[in-house]
Amino acid sequence: MKWFNNILAKVVPIMPKWSVSLVAKKYIAGVTLEETIQEIKKLNAYNFLATTDVFGESIPDIESAEKPVNYYLELLDSLKKEQLNSGISVKLSQLRLTIDEQKAWKNFQKVLTKAKENDIFLRIDMEDSPWTDKTIGFYQRARDEYEKTGTVIQSYLFRSENDIKELIFDGQTNLRICKGIYKEPADISFQNKKEISDNFFNLVKLCLVNDAFVGIATHDLQFINRCEKYITDNKIPNDKYEFQTLLGVPIIKTLKRLISEGHNVRYYVPFGSDWYPYSMCRLKENPDIAGYVFKDFFKINKENT
Numbered sequence: 388m389k390w391f392n393n394i395l396a397k398v399v400p401i402m403p404k405w406s407v408s409l410v411a412k413k414y415i416a417g418v419t420l421e422e423t424i425q426e427i428k429k430l431n432a433y434n435f436l437a438t439t440d441v442f443g444e445s446i447p448d449i450e451s452a453e454k455p456v457n458y459y460l461e462l463l464d465s466l467k468k469e470q471l472n473s474g475i476s477v478k479l480s481q482l483r484l485t486i487d488e489q490k491a492w493k494n495f496q497k498v499l500t501k502a503k504e505n506d507i508f509l510r511i512d513m514e515d516s517p518w519t520d521k522t523i524g525f526y527q528r529a530r531d532e533y534e535k536t537g538t539v540i541q542s543y544l545f546r547s548e549n550d551i552k553e554l555i556f557d558g559q560t561n562l563r564i565c566k567g568i569y570k571e572p573a574d575i576s577f578q579n580k581k582e583i584s585d586n587f588f589n590l591v592k593l594c595l596v597n598d599a600f601v602g603i604a605t606h607d608l609q610f611i612n613r614c615e616k617y618i619t620d621n622k623i624p625n626d627k628y629e630f631q632t633l634l635g636v637p638i639i640k641t642l643k644r645l646i647s648e649g650h651n652v653r654y655y656v657p658f659g660s661d662w663y664p665y666s667m668c669r670l671k672e673n674p675d676i677a678g679y680v681f682k683d684f685f686k687i688n689k690e691n692t
């Protein structure tokens with residue numbers, strides 16, 4: 388199916404924006420903050436937790452970091468005002484990490500300070516491998532200032548086990564583990580699905596046996612079952628882990644079942660006016676996303692049948 392996904396990924400950017408939006412809207416809470424707040428309220432009403440992300444691009448213009456920073460500050464105030472059960476997820480490229488590390492830290496610190504003032508959890512998303520060290524560095528500095536912070540570890544990278552071992556030392560570590568969305572070279576990453584999945588499972592176990600909180604971010608139903616069995620067999624309390632999902636991916640039956648069986652589930656809820664350039668950029672990085680969305684749109688998915 389690789390060839391099909393590659394073709395799809397080339398076709399989508401030349402389709403009219405309105406037709407792309409018909410498909411994309413399912414995966415996006417909305418363009419405005421108000422729409423997003425309503426979406427999170429709905430999720431919270433069904434006992435789902437949330438983490439919110441403002442769409443953005445790494446535009447080569449330092450000043451334009453002001454826009455995402457202000458969005459995050461506004462978002463943090465709204466989450467507090469509405470007493471919603473939601474954290475935020477931040478991409479450092481949006482705060483200009485790829486351009487100027489010191490300025491990026493200053494931008495990040497504004498968001499971190501507001502998160503701390505408002506007592507809201509802040510997670511730093513993980514981007515492609517040139518930024519892994521710096522992202523982990525930001526996380527280490529952030530948690531010295533505010534304990535309710537976390538980052539992300541990708542199971543396709545060979546380095547991830549060591550990264551976790553370096554991060555887990557005080558029972559305060561909070562990591563989301565996922566497979567990883569970017570295309571990474573074979574000399575630093577697993578390319579085979581089974582290896583990525585097996586490493587994912589080992590990393591989840593590594594966190595749990597070392598008392599680190601783990602967010603298990605996946606839509607792979609077999610993998611969810613595998614983790615659930617480990618958690619149940621080992622009587623892991625539900626304040627040490629949660630399952631995480633992207634908004635719109637059609638696995639609602641499984642998520643509802645997980646909640647009914649006492650697990651916590653968190654939705655990743657992206658929003659913002661920059662959804663189109665953001666989606667095109669992700670599509671270029673990983674054409675498989677086009678295949679997922681195609682399958683979902685035409686209901687070629689186990690949970691849709």
Ligand SMILES: Cc1cc2nc3c(=O)[nH]c(=O)nc-3n(C[C@H](O)[C@H](O)[C@H](O)COP(=O)(O)OP(=O)(O)OC[C@H]3O[C@@H](n4cnc5c(N)ncnc54)[C@H](O)[C@@H]3O)c2cc1C
Nearest residue numbers: 512513539565566567568604605606607631632633655679
């Ligand atoms: C909450 C959350 C946060 C994430 N944060 C990061 C991050 O910070 N850095 C990073 O590199 N990656 C991140 N990811 C993406 C992750 O790394 C994977 O690329 C993605 O979740 C697909 O892997 P999978 O485990 O779902 O398994 P797969 O085997 O890839 O997918 C299983 C099935 O899920 C469905 N599916 C998966 N992804 C999508 C999608 N995007 N749209 C529609 N259907 C889909 C498809 O039906 C697919 O067959 C995150 C994922 C989640 C759920």
